[in-house]
Amino acid sequence: SSHASVCVQSSAILGARGRHASPANTATRVTGELRRYAHGSKHTRFTSRKTASRGHNRLLTVSQAVSTEAPAVTFPEFLPTEVEDFEDPIARAFAARVQRVPVETSVASPVGGSLGVSCVAPLNRVPLVGQSAEGASDKTQFMFLHGFDSSCLEFRRLFPMMEAQGLEAWAVDLLGWGFTDMPEGIDYSPAAKRQVLYDFWKQYINKPMVLMGGSIGGALAIDFAVEHPDAVEKLILVDPQVFATLPPPPDKPPALPAPLGYMGAAVLKSIPLRWFATYQVFKNKAEASRDAIRVGRLHCLQDNWAMALVEYMGCGGPVLLQRDVSEKLPLIKQDTLLVWGEQDEILDRSNLELVLESVKSAPVTVEYIDRCGHQPHVEQPEA
Numbered sequence: 001s002s003h004a005s006v007c008v009q010s011s012a013i014l015g016a017r018g019r020h021a022s023p024a025n026t027a028t029r030v031t032g033e034l035r036r037y038a039h040g041s042k043h044t045r046f047t048s049r050k051t052a053s054r055g056h057n058r059l060l061t062v063s064q065a066v067s068t069e070a071p072a073v074t075f076p077e078f079l080p081t082e083v084e085d086f087e088d089p090i091a092r093a094f095a096a097r098v099q100r101v102p103v104e105t106s107v108a109s110p111v112g113g114s115l116g117v118s119c120v121a122p123l124n125r126v127p128l129v130g131q132s133a134e135g136a137s138d139k140t141q142f143m144f145l146h147g148f149d150s151s152c153l154e155f156r157r158l159f160p161m162m163e164a165q166g167l168e169a170w171a172v173d174l175l176g177w178g179f180t181d182m183p184e185g186i187d188y189s190p191a192a193k194r195q196v197l198y199d200f201w202k203q204y205i206n207k208p209m210v211l212m213g214g215s216i217g218g219a220l221a222i223d224f225a226v227e228h229p230d231a232v233e234k235l236i237l238v239d240p241q242v243f244a245t246l247p248p249p250p251d252k253p254p255a256l257p258a259p260l261g262y263m264g265a266a267v268l269k270s271i272p273l274r275w276f277a278t279y280q281v282f283k284n285k286a287e288a289s290r291d292a293i294r295v296g297r298l299h300c301l302q303d304n305w306a307m308a309l310v311e312y313m314g315c316g317g318p319v320l321l322q323r324d325v326s327e328k329l330p331l332i333k334q335d336t337l338l339v340w341g342e343q344d345e346i347l348d349r350s351n352l353e354l355v356l357e358s359v360k361s362a363p364v365t366v367e368y369i370d371r372c373g374h375q376p377h378v379e380q381p382e383a
Contacts, residue, residue, distance in 0.1 A: 083298055143209050177309075202231075215239055239340055265310055280374075339377075
């Protein structure tokens with residue numbers, strides 16, 4: 001079924017670590033593009049570049065930005081206790097930075113209220129609790145959105161490199177995933193995810209930002225940018241999953257029976273499936289380590305994780321998102337950077353071509369990353 005296909009493919013957007021501690025070349029190229037975007041660089045309607053990994057061209061590595069010795073850190077109490085099993089010092093340090101902050105949103109209950117949204121904020125906004133958008137600096141703000149059934153931990157390698165270059169970034173857990181509150185009885189549809197994200201932005205940032213999303217996070221970034229153009233100055237799409245099923249999905253997706261949904265969630269949470277998905281994500285298969293699985297499935301150990309996932313799948317979330325975003329692509333107005341791993345085993349290259357054909361009103365730059373799979377922001381291509 002389309003649900004199962006999207007679930008299996010998209011669940012591969014997980015964090016990972018391998019023999020190499022840093023995605024240095026990819027992240028350096030991406031942070032270079034981010035810095036250029038932040039300073040208002042102009043682009044032609046369509047630009048294409050193909051970049052190969054070369055170890056001797058490394059300008060900055062994660063190991064230079066973050067100590068590779070296992071840090072003595074204190075993890076937030078709301079994270080599952082299994083976070084203590086992380087071996088990767090970069091993952092441990094980043095997990096220790098996760099905050100859960102209150103966001104006033106109509107999605108919290110039928111009459112409105114507060115919802116705890118988890119994120120990693122710029123260092124100058126820690127702790128974020130009790131702050132407002134007035135605390136934002138004058139620097140360009142970057143926001144990163146993770147993929148299907150993942151968390152902000154996806155960006156643990158990119159963050160320290162950006163911060164070492166003076167950039168300010170946010171990684172926000174989308175409603176129903178990551179470590180954001182997952183109460184029963186609320187809406188977990190794509191529209192609800194967008195609304196909570198907007199309410200978070202309004203409360204804590206409230207200025208145009210550069211929005212980056214990977215895989216389904218890319219689809220959600222498109223949805224957000226079109227619906228809230230005042231919030232997004234520029235757009236970065238990393239192997240965006242927009243056209244996952246063909247032909248186009250029906251107007252009213254079939255409901256997913258709850259028992260079947262919970263069975264699927266149990267499979268999605270399992271270590272064998274997580275290993276398979278992680279293995280499929282990367283060109284460098286050494287990235288699919290045991291610690292990668294620990295990092296990638298930590299959010300699955302949250303209370304109500306299965307319920308929130310079943311609610312999202314049950315309302316036809318992936319199908320609704322695909323249909324809505326494919327229709328919104330021509331409406332993108334922001335300058336767009338499209339990053340594509342040349343050896344993506346999750347998405348066919350035709351997805352990239354369809355996105356390029358559909359974006360008609362915005363300048364687009366394409367960065368092809370050689371020797372790289374579905375997560376350029378995580379993986380380091382071999383020299």
